[in-house]
Amino acid sequence: MQIQTVHDPEARITEILERCFTLSRQTSIPSPEELPQGFRGTIGHFPVYFPEEIAYAAGLLPVNVLGGGNRLEMRMADARMGSFVCSICRSTTELALNGTLSTLEGFVTHPICDAAKHLAGIWSRNLPDQMSQILYLPQNVNSRGATRYIRDEYWRLRADLEKRIGEPISDDAIRAAIRVYNENRRLLRELYQIRRDTPWKLDLVECYLLIRARSRMPCAEHNILLKEAIGAIAERRRAAQDKPRVVFLGGFCEQPPLEMLETIEDSCFVVDDDLLIGLRWLTEDVAEIGDPLWALAVAYVERSAASPVQHDANKTKEGYLMAMLKESKADAAILTAAKFCEPGLDEQLAWSKHLDPLGIPYLVLEFEEKMTSFEQMAMQVETFAESLLFALA
Numbered sequence: 001m002q003i004q005t006v007h008d009p010e011a012r013i014t015e016i017l018e019r020c021f022t023l024s025r026q027t028s029i030p031s032p033e034e035l036p037q038g039f040r041g042t043i044g045h046f047p048v049y050f051p052e053e054i055a056y057a058a059g060l061l062p063v064n065v066l067g068g069g070n071r072l073e074m075r076m077a078d079a080r081m082g083s084f085v086c087s088i089c090r091s092t093t094e095l096a097l098n099g100t101l102s103t104l105e106g107f108v109t110h111p112i113c114d115a116a117k118h119l120a121g122i123w124s125r126n127l128p129d130q131m132s133q134i135l136y137l138p139q140n141v142n143s144r145g146a147t148r149y150i151r152d153e154y155w156r157l158r159a160d161l162e163k164r165i166g167e168p169i170s171d172d173a174i175r176a177a178i179r180v181y182n183e184n185r186r187l188l189r190e191l192y193q194i195r196r197d198t199p200w201k202l203d204l205v206e207c208y209l210l211i212r213a214r215s216r217m218p219c220a221e222h223n224i225l226l227k228e229a230i231g232a233i234a235e236r237r238r239a240a241q242d243k244p245r246v247v248f249l250g251g252f253c254e255q256p257p258l259e260m261l262e263t264i265e266d267s268c269f270v271v272d273d274d275l276l277i278g279l280r281w282l283t284e285d286v287a288e289i290g291d292p293l294w295a296l297a298v299a300y301v302e303r304s305a306a307s308p309v310q311h312d313a314n315k316t317k318e319g320y321l322m323a324m325l326k327e328s329k330a331d332a333a334i335l336t337a338a339k340f341c342e343p344g345l346d347e348q349l350a351w352s353k354h355l356d357p358l359g360i361p362y363l364v365l366e367f368e369e370k371m372t373s374f375e376q377m378a379m380q381v382e383t384f385a386e387s388l389l390f391a392l393a
């Protein structure tokens with residue numbers, strides 16, 4: 001990526017965000033001719049916990065498949081899936097069937113829920129030329145054997161990718177990828193720190209677009225983009241506004257439409273969230289020495305972000321919600337869930353039952369990636385924000 005030469009920070013950030021916005025609308029993947037230098041193909045992965053470093057080391061561009069958004073017309077997927085299945089599973093299947101994802105070398109999903117688990121079977125029947133895999137994550141991450149088990153699963157993934165590319169993936173290559181991703185993790189933490197400290201300097205949608213760009217570009221290029229963006233954001237001259245501080249939860253898998261995020265930030269500062277957690281699920285650096293698969297497995301067990309689809313006794317539903325509220329100094333929570341998302345809806349109920357006796361205000365919302373109408377939601381969020389400001393006055 002070319003380093004920006006424009007000196008006005010607003011103009012620089014606008015330029016970067018325009019590129020990110022275009023990428024966010026892109027459901028297609030780079031064709032073999034469009035691949036960035038150094039890459040031989042693309043590998044698709046479904047949210048949430050995919051170790052991109054292994055694919056990156058194989059010269060396969062990891063593409064986080066995040067559904068079809070609210071502009072995809074469903075023609076074929078409905079014949080393969082029930083109408084009670086969440087939107088991201090149905091639209092991802094549609095993209096597979098309509099040829100949008102036909103140049104992927106393979107697709108990896110996880111057993112995060114029944115719907116996601118069955119995607120691999122649909123994939124292998126309908127796209128037999130692609131590698132189709134389920135990366136099995138541990139049911140009990142607290143057991144003594146969890147790290148070794150994950151390391152073995154990563155070993156299996158590496159072996160499958162090696163078979164696909166026809167050559168070994170060296171430990172050195174994986175360690176080099178870990179270094180690139182560690183830098184990305186540091187930059188993403190910086191981005192979220194800006195949101196927590198000075199939310200008026202970086203809107204929710206802007207932050208979201210900056211992160212989402214990595215679903216369609218190499219991590220090293222994304223690092224350059226983030227550095228450039230963070231530099232411009234630091235120079236921004238924006239005045240603080242009188243808005244309540246809230247955290248947003250429920251965006252760990254299916255992604256809410258951008259318009260919904262805009263609707264929320266019209267009335268609130270969203271100072272932390274779980275959006276796109278699949279692109280930032282390792283919260284701290286991974287060891288850059290020793291067995292790289294072991295290092296990644298240790299990081300999954302010890303330093304991965306909590307979500308409704310990970311079962312870890314050390315990260316209770318209530319615990320990570322409260323930590324998020326405390327660390328971001330939020331006044332309230334917006335608890336969302338994607339329509340038909342069982343893990344998300346379970347968590348939403350547990351969160352609201354936990355917040356009730358504590359008297360912490362929250363707003364419950366449901367979304368679908370294909371939503372197009374936001375008027376009613378805007379009224380709900382506005383009323384919620386006004387009640388918060390009144391209570392805080």
Ligand code: SF4
Pocket residue numbers: 086087088089112113114115116253254309338340341342343344
């Ligand atoms: S949105 Fe929920 S139900 Fe759908 S694939 Fe993701 S976790 Fe599963």
